Each structure stands twice: as structure tokens, then as C-alpha cells.
Amino acid sequence: xxxxxxxxxxxxxxxxxxxxxxxxxxxxxxxxxxxxxxxxxxxxxxxxxxxxxxxxxxxxxxxxxxxxxxxxxxxxxxxxxxxxxxxxxxxxxxxxxxxxxxxxxxxxxxxxxxxxxxxxxxxxxxxxxxxxxxxxxxxxxxxxxxxxxxxxxxxxxxxxxxxxxxxxxxxxxxxxxxxxxxxxxxxxxxxxxxxxxxxxxxxxxxxxxxxxxxxxxxxxxxx
Amino acid sequence: xxxxxxxxxxxxxxxxxxxxxxxxxxxxxxxxxxxxxxxxxxxxxxxxxxxxxxxxxxxxxxxxxxxxxxxxxxxxxxxxxxxxxxxxxxxxxxxxxxxxxxxxxxxxxxxxxxxxxxxxxxxxxxxxxxxxxxxxxxxxxxxxxxxxxxxxxxxxxxxxxxxxxxxxxxxxxxxxxxxxxxxxxxxxxxxxxxxxxxxxxxxxxxxxxxxxxxxxxxxxxxx
Numbered sequence: 040x041x042x043x044x045x046x047x048x049x050x051x052x053x054x055x056x057x058x059x060x061x062x063x064x065x066x067x068x069x070x071x072x073x074x075x076x077x078x079x080x081x082x083x084x085x086x087x088x089x090x091x092x093x094x095x096x097x098x099x100x101x102x103x104x105x106x107x108x109x110x111x112x113x114x115x116x117x118x119x120x121x122x123x124x125x126x127x128x129x130x131x132x133x134x135x136x137x138x139x140x141x142x143x144x145x146x147x148x149x150x151x152x153x154x155x156x157x158x159x160x161x162x163x164x165x166x167x168x169x170x171x172x173x174x175x176x177x178x179x180x181x182x183x184x185x186x187x188x189x190x191x192x193x194x195x196x197x198x199x200x201x202x203x204x205x206x207x208x209x210x211x212x213x214x215x216x217x218x219x220x221x222x223x224x225x226x227x228x229x230x231x232x233x234x235x236x237x238x239x240x241x242x243x244x245x246x247x248x249x250x251x252x253x254x255x256x257x258x259x260x261x262x
Numbered sequence: 263x264x265x266x267x268x269x270x271x272x273x274x275x276x277x278x279x280x281x282x283x284x285x286x287x288x289x290x291x292x293x294x295x296x297x298x299x300x301x302x303x304x305x306x307x308x309x310x311x312x313x314x315x316x317x318x319x320x321x322x323x324x325x326x327x328x329x330x331x332x333x334x335x336x337x338x339x340x341x342x343x344x345x346x347x348x349x350x351x352x353x354x355x356x357x358x359x360x361x362x363x364x365x366x367x368x369x370x371x372x373x374x375x376x377x378x379x380x381x382x383x384x385x386x387x388x389x390x391x392x393x394x395x396x397x398x399x400x401x402x403x404x405x406x407x408x409x410x411x412x413x414x415x416x417x418x419x420x421x422x423x424x425x426x427x428x429x430x431x432x433x434x435x436x437x438x439x440x441x442x443x444x445x446x447x448x449x450x451x452x453x454x455x456x457x458x459x460x461x462x463x464x465x466x467x468x469x470x471x472x473x474x475x476x477x478x479x480x481x482x483x484x485x
Contacts, residue, residue, distance in 0.1 A: 082357055082360070082371075082459070083355060083357050083371070083373075085308035085310075085319050085321075085353060085355070086319070087308075087310045087317030087318065087319035087351075088317055089312055089315065089316065089317050092312065092349065093312065093349035093350075093351065093379065094310030094311055094312050094317045094318075094319075094349060094350060094351040095310065095317075095351050095377075095379075096308050096309070096310035096317075096319050096351045096352070096353040096377065097353065097377065098308075098353065098355040098373065098375050100371065126315065126316035126317060127316075127317060128310075128316065128317040128318050128319045129319070130308060130319040130320065130321065132306060132308070132321040134305055134306050134461075136467075137305070137402055137403050137463075139403055139406060139410070139482060140410060141410060141411060142410055142411040142413075142417075143395070143399055143406065143407060143410045143411065143412055143413050144411075144413050144414075144417040144421075146399055146402065146403060146406055146410065148305075148306070148323065148402070150306075150321065152321050154318075154319065154320065156316065156318075172366070176366055176369055179360055179369065179371070180360050180362055180369055180457075183362060183366065183369055184366060186452060186453065187362070187363060187364060187365055187366045187369065187452055188364060188365040188366065188367075188446055188449075188452065189366055190365070190366050190367050191367075194365075194367040198367075216467070216469045216470060216471075217469060219469075219471075223411055224471055226411075227473070229409060229410055229411065230409065230468070230469075230472065230476060230477075230478060230479045230482060231468075231469040231471075231472060232466050232467050232468040232469045232472070232478070232482070233466070233467045233469075234403075234463050234464070234466050234467075234482055234485060235463065235464030235465070235466075235467065236305070236461060236462070236463060236464070237461070237462050237463075237464055238357075238459060238460070238461055238462075239459070239460050239461075239462050240360075240457050240458065240459060240460075241457070241458030241459070241460055242458070243455050243456070243457050243458075244359075244439070244455050244456045244457075244458065245453070245454075245455040246439040246440060246442075246453075246454040246455045246456075247439060248439075248442075248447055248454075249453065249454060249455070250450070253453060254453075255453060255455070256453050259362060259453065259455070259457055262457060
């Protein structure tokens with residue numbers, strides 16, 4: 040029933056204790072392409088910070104450039120003050136299926152997840168800030184940077200950008216059917232399988248303030 | 263572009279600093295029903311723990327009974343040893359739409375999220391453990407507890423269950439069209455709107471070891 044179930048492949052991208060997958064190692068290759076694939080397919084990450092010794096986990100957008108992942112937010116957001124130079128954990132999860140087993144115990148999920156550990160660095164270089172925001176916007180809404188009005192200096196000043204190196208990370212993937220016990224397989228009579236889970240886009244909803252009949256541009260319509 | 267954007271409603275379910283939403287308060291009612299709704303609609307949470315002063319954020323299943331949320335895992339999973347009696351943060355996020363604005367700056371997401379803070383309590387009472395596992399399985403796969411083989415004593419012994427009280431939590435919701443600046447509205451020429459994001463189920467994939475023609479039961483087929 041858990042994400043710490045069987046039939047999983049894992050990728051540890053560094054050898055520190057916290058990024059080394061300790062459960063059910065079936066594949067221990069350090070495949071950076073797996074990490075990129077999981078990150079690049081996502082829309083939201085969950086960013087972990089520590090405040091007064093307790094964890095805080097917040098959803099936010101993100102973007103990747105090479106071996107750096109970026110997050111941003113308003114300079115007025117309290118949580119960002121926690122991030123500067125602090126240890127963070129950035130996790131991206133794709134739920135791909137619900138695994139129905141013959142036993143409750145072997146119920147599970149098919150998924151892909153990436154967990155990145157590191158120290159957040161506040162980005163101050165103007166070019167890197169621009170590129171990072173471009174990457175974050177393009178991750179969420181490809182084509183928007185070109186279509187929409189670019190940030191002006193006031194908007195840039197109101198935006199804090201943080202970088203996290205992809206130096207310490209792990210990837211976990213579970214695919215395939217349930218892993219039932221032999222006795223449950225032999226007993227029969229119970230359904231087992233996978234219910235796929237998809238993230239899909241609906242029909243675009245134009246802003247009510249658009250002119251009548253305004254065409255939806257390809258970067259939205261064809262998504 | 264961030265989850266700390268405009269047009270958001272917020273619900274703070276307690277008055278501690280960390281659960282009080284400090285940005286863009288538009289609604290500060292303490293509506294527990296909102297919290298239940300966000301939690302009950304989810305399949306995966308992101309659980310934050312602190313290890314050696316650094317945050318760790320892991321995806322996992324969960325279930326709710328009244329004002330308690332439960333998670334579980336293998337007793338062999340290292341991260342669970344961190345949770346016992348420790349501060350945790352449990353976050354559930356639903357991405358509902360991508361908000362395309364006339365400016366890059368006002369790009370955003372429509373979403374619902376719940377952030378629960380508290381101290382994890384390892385559940386040792388046999389009845390509470392059973393009920394918690396039932397809730398976790400039914401959250402992920404309604405009907406499975408009745409259809410599948412129940413856990414046996416050995417499986418129960420291999421499973422650790424943790425409880426987190428819903429005493430300190432906040433809910434954030436963003437809905438609706440983009441919030442563009444007047445100048446961008448007046449300038450025209452750029453599309454704006456919302457691309458809805460849905461989580462959907464595909465056609466069930468029967469386990470290859472099922473007998474030919476085994477019927478998919480209603481609790482899966484009708485989902």
C-alpha cells in the first residue's frame with residue numbers, strides 16, 4: 040500500500056546517506072537522465088524547509104537548467120526568508136497508477152519520484168535570475184515567456200529566486216503489476232491489476248476580459 | 263507564476279505562526295470542512311521530516327479518520343524511525359489549472375493545498391492500527407479493503423503506523439482567471455485564461471496472472 044513497496048527501481052545520484060535508497064534496491068545505477076526526466080515532466084514540486092526545528096513542506100513551481108533547479112517567490116513571502124543558505128529538500132512525484140493486489144498488504148502505487156537535497160542559494164546575478172525565471176515559466180507553461188509581457192524591473196525586484204544544485208538526489212520508480220504472495224495467487228478469486236492515473240489538460244478557459252472570439256494561441260491550444 | 267500569487271482564499275485552522283497564512287489573506291475563516299475536503303480528495307501526500315537538521319520530503323499514501331491523519335510504512339523503512347515523536351509536516355496539493363496571464367509575472371496556478379503541522383505519534387493500539395490501515399487503503403483504493411485479503415498478523419507486525427492530529431493546519435485555494443495589471447488589460451493582444459488540469463483514471467490493466475476473462479470488480483471498473 041505504500042510507496043516503500045516492491046518492484047521498484049531506484050537511482051541514487053550521490054552516495055550520501057540521505058540520498059542512498061535503503062529499501063528494496065533493485066537498481067543502483069547513477070543515471071542522471073532519470074532524474075532529469077522526472078523533474079522535467081513535473082508541474083509542481085514540494086519544497087521542504089526547516090523552521091524552528093520543524094519541517095515545512097510547501098508546493099511551488101520550479102524549473103531546471105542543466106544541473107540546477109530553481110524556485111522563486113515573492114520577496115514578501117515568509118518562507119523564502121527561511122531558504123536563503125539553508126538546507127532544503129525538493130521533491131517531485133508523478134502518480135502513474137494505483138496497484139490493486141490480492142492482499143491489502145501488497146496494495147501499492149506506480150509512480151516516479153525525485154528527491155533532491157542541498158543548500159538553497161539565493162540568486163543575485165541578474166542574468167541567472169532572468170534565465171531561472173524563464174525556466175520556471177517554461178516548465179509550467181511552455182511558450183508563455185515568448186507570448187506574454189516580460190517582467191519589468193519592478194516585478195523583478197519583487198521576485199526572489201533560489202537555486203539548488205542537483206548534486207545529491209535520488210530517483211524512485213515503481214512500474215508494473217502487483218507483487219502478490221504465492222498463496223494469494225493460488226487462492227484465486229480476487230481481482231488484481233493496475234488502475235492507471237493520468238494528469239490531463241481540459242479545454243482552455245479564456246479570461247472573461249478577452250475580446251469576443253479571441254483565438255487561443257497554439258502554445259495553449261495544442262498542449 | 264507562483265503559488266504565492268493573487269486571488270487566493272486561505273483557511274487557517276489554528277493561530278500558530280506557522281499555520282497562519284501571511285500572504286494575501288482574502289479569507290481567514292477557520293473552516294475545517296475545507297481541510298477535510300482537500301485531504302479527502304487526495305491520493306498522495308508529501309511528508310516532511312527533519313534529519314540532522316535538514317528537511318526530508320517523501321511522497322506516501324495517507325488516510326483520515328475524523329481529526330487525525332495517518333501514514334504508514336514498512337518497519338524497515340529508515341525514514342519512519344525519524345518520525346516517531348518528531349515534528350512533521352504533511353502537505354496535500356491538487357493542481358487544478360495553469361493560469362496564463364498577459365504578463366509573465368502574473369502567471370500562476372489554480373490549486374487546493376492543505377499543510378498540516380504537528381508531532382507524529384506512533385500508533386501502537388491494535389484497533390487504532392487496524393482502523394488507520396483501513397482508512398489509508400480506502401483513501402487510495404475505495405472498496406479494496408473489502409475485496410482483498412485482510413492483513414495477517416505477520417503483515418501487521420511489519421507495518422508501522424503514525425498519527426498526526428489535525429490541530430494545526432492551513433488550507434490555500436486559488437481559483438479563477440488571471441489577475442492582470444490594468445495596463446496589460448488595456449494593451450490587449452495577448453491571450454490569457456486557464457488551462458484546467460485534471461487527474462483521471464485510465465482503463466484498468468488486469469494482472470497478467472489473472473485467469474482469462476476475469477471480470478473487473480465494480481470498485482475498480484466504476485472508478
